[in-house]
Amino acid sequence: MSLKVSILIISQFLFIFKVLLAQLYPLDSTFGVNGHTIADITSNKDFVQNHIAMQSDGKIVIATSSLTYFNGTEYNYDFCIIRYNTDGTIDNSFGEAGIVITDLGSPNDIPLDIVTDFYDRIVVAGTSTIPGSWNSIVVRYNPDGSLDSDFGNNGIVTENLSIMDIFYSIELQPDGKILAGGIGNFKGSLYRFLTDGSLDSSFGDSGKTSLQFGEVTGIRDIAYTDDGYIIVAGNIGGAINDGFVAKLNPDGSLNISFASNGKYIVNYGSNEFINAVGCQSDGKIILAGTIGYESPSIPMFGDFLLTRLLPNGIPDLTFNNSGVVTIKFGVGYSINECCSVSINANNDIFAVGYTDNLQLTNSRIALAKLTANGSLDFTYGSNGKVISEFGSSKEKGMGSLLDYNDKLVVSGIYGANINPILARYETVLINSAIIHSAAKPGIMLFHNPDDLTIHGKLTGLTDGKYEYKIHRVSGDIFSEGCISLQNGTFSIEVKSYISGIYILSVFGPHEVLSKSFIRI
Template sequence: MKTKFCLVIFICLGIFETAYPQAGVLDSTFGTNGIGAFPFPLGAGYSVLVQNDGNILVGGNTANNSCAIARFKPNGTLDSSFGTNGKVTYYIDGHCQNAAMALQQDGKIVFSSTSTLGFALLRFNSNGTIDNSFNGSGLVISNFNTEGYSDVSLPVVIQDDGKIIQGGNAHDNSGVDHFGLIRLNPNGSIDNSFGISGRVMTLIGNPLPALWSLAVQSDGKILAGGYSESQMAAPSCFALARYNINGSLDAANFSLDGKVTEYFGLGGASGASLDYDIANAMSFGHDGRILMSGGSLLAGDTNSPIPIMKFNIDGSLDNTFGINGKIRYFAEPASFEINSIAVQIDGKILLCGIASYDLSGNLNDYCVARFESNGEIDSSFGTNGIAYSTLDSAMDMGYSIAIQADNKILITGYSFTHGMFVARYLPGIVNGLNDVSSEAIQPILTYPNPIHDKAIIEYTLEQNEKLSILLTDIHGKTVQAFITNETRLAGIHEEELHLTESLAAGTYIISISNGKNSQGVKVVKY
């Protein structure tokens, strides 16, 4: 009975089709054979975002390490209405070697990079011009010490109130490494209500922590993910911290002290206990749990697998995922390093990164892998779950992944021959309904669809539940909470949901969660 009901919903929403191209192949309708124009030869793409209008932003650097953004039309050609012929560059001091971007609700682009003086944050108008209303110049430089130690910025996120959090590797005045976070007001000034003078520094795990990912939960709490190395590299572990809105560690609700460190193996420096794990990427699953991935090498490994850990919302490992919350997936002869995670609306997990074939690291493909929500490889994607691609015979690297409203998959990175690139892959069939092993919450029906200012959802509960009903964007970020932890009795329910007037047109997901499982359906706002 449940299967028949799901099928009816798929047909009503107009997203069930009888035939789909193979998942994990390049989309021939994008650019040339699935590859967009090459905007910056010898540059690299480190961040890819999809705007509500379907245009694609790629952020990275140029050959001289200037900050760089290119905007592409949905067909893979450069958008000449952005910057100069679709491209924007900004030279700070020649140290833009990593980059991250975030989009404000008003369409402005926040660009995180590094300078010799510390964290660098730029803001651009939607047309690519620098936004001089941001700190008076469009640029904010921040640091954590006064002794000249280099602070390296990496991720950036925007809170619902418009405040901007930038993260990375910070040093105190003794040169000790920390997770470092800084929060700015929307105008670029320091938010002194956060931490100490707008800054938070956290020791975590081994002596050399590295913060690579940031995310904001629906309740406003802040997640910082990365890894923590030793002085001799190994042992190295995944590292995760959660902060309250004011920047204090969430010691009451997340692990024992607001911090989590986890190894895949025995956590040793050498020999039979050798354990070197790094986490470059983090994302929320649609069940609200936390996914992390990067690289892993244990004693006895001849190749590096794809490693994934999944955590519950309290910081404990999710034992329903893989083996005790962990997966190490080998696909020899390649060794893998994952740099970005995205989660489809059906809960499947996409990862992009690098597949290496020699110890020098100079013979690489960029790759995309897909796993089921329970951690099993999705063999319908690419070749046995992994799509390998190459633009030249030497070095190709994937750094960032994003999912379009139509579920197509975007990758950006670096090619030895072509520099910055963007590629698009076909997803195959992607169900509009996200069913995460929940018998307690039966499938939901949403109408009308598309929606304008309100939507009506119908669902059935097998028992009394405390529910949250959320609206998220296609990247999983909560944009509106309709109800939070409210009790609903067993039976059939109908709820009228009113959207905020400022909500931009685009594709969103309405989800119902009881804290353990969730159901979601894709809707279009016009």
């Protein structure tokens, strides 16, 4: 065999190996170091945290906790916010060298969720302890990382219903109001705050509402629908654990037309835990978490659990032909927990979490891609699944989002000190090769409900003129015209609009981009 032929065969083999490796392990090598980045922050808190959000310029912010020891054995946990550039490097223009640490005055200040608002301010929810009590906390930061003095008490809002109050989730409404949910007095607690941090008296009982579907009820995640309803999901504790999802009206009352008197209980005869909820573009609801099994001979083990409901709360039997999907990583008995779910414009579903052995000594970030019908996407990873290993025995995926380039960014924990880790994954594999998809068109609105003008941003479209229509929630067209897109931004005057919820639709060359807003 000639040298040229040998080299050609070797080159072809290396190319095929590289393509196969890309299929099995679709990390985005342009992000951080070989697709991931690890921050030198000690947390030591091993639970579902390190959640993630994105600002309008594509920068990523995560919320974690920072551990400091003093006097030898005493310790202090503080809120810690880290901002990353789009290439995975830490953004040194934010806070101090890219990091903001906030001491709320207790030894246990633990952030559990994070969002960004229309002005790129950062809103973080969690808990803070004082002796004998846990308080629910919301903190708002300016885009540069400083505390926002226009919110609450110098940027901080504290709520307390009982000895244990925790905000696990936070969400923004289109009008800028803030929804924060968790547990208080052993019930699922949901608060709504005005943009200044005060309670919204038009919501529930003086700004808050409680849900109790069992001995202990806790809200773990919140979603907001395009037609103005609130979806909350979480868990019910007792002799056996079940998940739940509930639909609330804009005033905080249960929407009794949803499922059974406003709620759907996730009970498949085992222990079900719901960590995340997401809404598809067609209004269907995705629930994600874990289903746990028990056996006399082995400890509890579990699989990823995903359930899809129709907008009215009835199980969607077109989803995996049953309404339910369970996913196991590896072989034999193991622990597989889904902590986050992200849904793209095609209603493909990315379930993110971790897999571990029964001894809890070898956890790995795990993710799965499902098609819109609930089946695993066999063109992605290894038959629709990816397990990532970065060099330690403790690595877990906790939060996720899809960025403007439709890449999946996963936040989580790494190593014995529970360092924050970010990893970015390609989401589309075609003909056994990774395709860097172009930015998909998207729309954002920057609007307070008493503003006379809507300001918006379109991504993925060139500057020029585009037709738009504004509908009422009922479907009636209220207004239509043409916007002029300049540097990706536009504005529409709404001073003549009556109070209500509206949906703006902008007609691009190949797509319709829609977003809801509120006028008061």
